[in-house]
Amino acid sequence: MSRSMPISVAELASRARCHVARMVHRANASHIGGCFSLADILAVLYGEALDHRPEDPTWQERDRVILSKGHAAAALYAVLAESNYFAIEELQQYGQDGSRLLTHVSHGVPGVEFSTGSLGHGLPVACGKALAAKRSGWAWRTFALLSDGELDEGSNWEAILFAGHHRLGRLTAIIDYNKIQSFGTLSEVLDLHPLADKFRAFRWDVAEVNGHDHSKLCEALAGRRPADAPPLAVIAHTVKGKGVDFMEHRLKYHYSAPRSGEQLQEVLRQLERTE
Amino acid sequence: MRTAFIEQLIVEARRNPSIFLIVGDLGYSVVEPFAAEFPRRFLNAGVAEQNMTGLAAGLASEGHHVFTYSIGNFATMRCLEQIRNDVCYHRYPVTVVAVGAGMSYGNQGMSHHCVQDIGCLRGLPHMTILSPADAKAAKACVRWLAENPSPAYLRIGKAGEPVVHAAEPSLDGPCQIVAHDGETAIVGTGPILAEAVAAAEQLNQAGRSVDVWAMTRLAPARAIDVGVLARYNRIITVEEHVAAGGLGEIIRSRLGAHRDLRSLCVPESLEAVCGSQAALRRQAGIDAIAIVRAVICSGPFAADAGAGGA
Known part of the structure; x- marks a missing residue:
């Protein structure tokens, strides 16, 4: 069934995390930590900030969202289903044989603009969309959701240089800055600090926010900036595994799913929602 | 171009x-x-x-x-x-x-x-x-x-490639650019076809009839119909590309176990020698001289050519 009554951003984020826990558990999939760090950002986008029509996913005037950290597909699917893009029941098919819900995000799913999985692809494509809109005078905005580890990829810095030079004012890059990448912390592997200064040096505007504070995220993501403004980087400081004490800040949950039914119930209990 | x-x-x-x-x-x-x-x-x-x-x-x-x-x-x-x-x-x-x-x-x-x-x-x-x-x-x-x-x-290519097509070619399959009713076909792709045409002229003047075909579309595979090549006893493919994944492989895969099919292509490792395109084609064994030798060295004329060939 589909959700019929609007729910709050907080409820959307909470439900999304619970869906993700069940999906990842059922599929024994990876990346629950990065889904949890992104959940509030997605909830604010789809519950508040975006101009979109779930009943018409290809509506020409919709804001575009590209999930460049495609491994967080489960979180996006959950938010899309809760937003009425498709039936919530279908989330059970995540990662299952024959399903369209691939564990890296797929444009075969209603509401998904673009498929990713390999890192460093989303922002250049988002630049292309933003450039198309700017040159055609279209008002819609483009959002690219990036992980922090993904900023190791040089293609992103090509795109960051490009977007600043061309003043793509309707482009927003949101960095899920949870400080843990695939095989270590950023400080151990490739430190991005000072990240805001890097974006500013490439002629972007920067907003640094707590990526789990819905009102601060709303403030940063709402509104339509002038088409010729600098692009905006929203550096969202987040916690990998946010919401479950034994998952928070843990590299392990880039890979591990809640294994047992008991562990899943504990996760759901901590997320303040049980089956 | x-x-x-x-x-x-x-x-x-x-x-x-x-x-x-x-x-x-x-x-x-x-x-x-x-x-x-x-x-x-x-x-x-x-x-x-x-x-x-x-x-x-x-x-x-x-x-x-x-x-x-x-x-x-x-x-x-x-x-x-x-x-x-x-x-x-x-x-x-x-x-x-x-x-x-x-x-x-x-x-x-x-x-x-x-x-x-x-x-x-x-x-x-x-x-x-x-x-x-x-x-x-x-x-x-x-x-x-x-x-x-x-x-x-x-x-x-870049600039100044010789014109080998009499008219704009169809992209639906091989396009014949030298017709001499030969038993041997030289099949090429890209600007290297100028070398194939030059080789064919030499061979045809010497009484060894060869035809030349241009392959412009190389993928998708389903769009490639090379049936017109099936009648040839001998086929020489020539390309300015390595063997792996190139024209020779394409033709071979489409024609199956053709009885005499040789491919001239760029070696996987060329020495770091400075050269013009003509010199590099010569070094790689894909220029007109190499094509002539390949035609002579394949089939019934092979005994005439002595050692070598591509």
Whole structure:
């Protein structure tokens, strides 16, 4: 069934995390930590900030969202289903044989603009969309959701240089800055600090926010900036595994799913929602 | 061939407002007329081919038919994953245009020699590969691409390639460019066909009848019908590309166990010797002399030729 009554951003984020826990558990999939760090950002986008029509996913005037950290597909699917893009029941098919819900995000799913999985692809494509809109005078905005580890990829810095030079004012890059990448912390592997200064040096505007504070995220993501403004980087400081004490800040949950039914119930209990 | 490409692209852009050209900081003295006539549909993305290709996918996703343009390997291998994931997987109408097919850049060295590109791109989903031999074929390719927007690769030479086609070729299959009712066919792709034509002229003057066929479209495989080649007893393929994934493999796979099929191609490891395109073709064993030798050394004339051959 589909959700019929609007729910709050907080409820959307909470439900999304619970869906993700069940999906990842059922599929024994990876990346629950990065889904949890992104959940509030997605909830604010789809519950508040975006101009979109779930009943018409290809509506020409919709804001575009590209999930460049495609491994967080489960979180996006959950938010899309809760937003009425498709039936919530279908989330059970995540990662299952024959399903369209691939564990890296797929444009075969209603509401998904673009498929990713390999890192460093989303922002250049988002630049292309933003450039198309700017040159055609279209008002819609483009959002690219990036992980922090993904900023190791040089293609992103090509795109960051490009977007600043061309003043793509309707482009927003949101960095899920949870400080843990695939095989270590950023400080151990490739430190991005000072990240805001890097974006500013490439002629972007920067907003640094707590990526789990819905009102601060709303403030940063709402509104339509002038088409010729600098692009905006929203550096969202987040916690990998946010919401479950034994998952928070843990590299392990880039890979591990809640294994047992008991562990899943504990996760759901901590997320303040049980089956 | 570069000029023919841009002239035809301008023709197509005048009647198709979706056409958009992105260059990777290259195209000096070639693309300026397009940029002047269509400034809002032209972009220099800078020396950043991954971003260029991602931009193309993004523009294509919003309704543009995008052509990206750079030197051979830069437009292809530097951003191969963007071509695969962003363009082909999404089936966006983006044509990657690589200038400098084969060893067109001669003494500029291996970084500029484009001899593995077809093999790299042939297996990508929904990918069309067009490899014109001359300016006439290049124009036919651009017209075809404008009429058939899809993921595509256009492999063109540089400038001054001899014209080998009497008219713009069809892209539906092999196109005969030397007809001598021969038992041997030389089949080539791209500007190297000028060497094949020169070889055929020598052979036909010597009374050894050979025909020459141009293969312009190399992918997708389902579009390639090489049935017209089945009647030949001997086939020599020639390409300015390595064996892996190239024309020889394509023809062999389509004709099956043909009784006499030899492939002339670029060795996988050429010595780091400075040379013009002509010198490098000679060194690689794909020039007209090598083709003549290959024809003589295959089949019943082999005893005449002595040692050697390709």
